[in-house]
Amino acid sequence: MNKEEQVMMGFRELFNKIAWLNKFKMEGSFEDYKSSEVHYIECIGRNVDSNVTKLAESLYMTRGAISKMTKKLIKKGAIESYQKPDNKKELYFRLTEEGQRIYKIHEKLHKESQERDKAVFDQVTEEQFDNMLNFIEKYSNHLDAEMKKMEIDIKSE
Structure with a gap:
């Protein structure tokens, strides 16, 4: 894995x-x-x-x-x-x-x-929190973009 x-x-x-x-x-x-x-x-x-x-x-x-x-x-x-x-x-x-x-x-x-x-x-150190929060924000933004694509795909069907 x-x-x-x-x-x-x-x-x-x-x-x-x-x-x-x-x-x-x-x-x-x-x-x-x-x-x-x-x-x-x-x-x-x-x-x-x-x-x-x-x-x-x-x-x-x-x-x-x-x-x-x-x-x-x-x-x-x-x-x-x-x-x-x-x-x-x-x-x-x-x-x-x-x-x-x-x-x-x-x-x-x-x-x-x-x-x-x-x-x-x-x-948890401040640096560890910052790293986790940075990852969460990046991943969340990516998922938002994917959700937006789905909305466009659904509307065009």
Whole structure:
């Protein structure tokens, strides 16, 4: 296995381990919410004036999937829609009191995960962080370009 394959396999393993460790806390803390719903709530909580387009871009989901999730979370009472006085065409979303409750629990769990992993990150030098961040940025830019090509290919079909 070459180094590129080792890096990619390492990322997958890390992601799967993090997801596995966090799954039990998530399930215990959010009895009526799936992980995808909690992350949707997090996205709305972090971004003012979230609309379908912004959510689709942030969560890498289709507009149809966003609309479906939105309806589900409105029904659960976690989010609500609103319109701006100067733009009656566009719908925006914000957290309700219930959504804020879920958002705060998620933030608490996130802090607990950071604390759990602090021992590792404390050992990483600034130079190592810079190298990792540089790699992530380059790879992310490459994937953005590939996604843009796919959009062009899909539209031309």
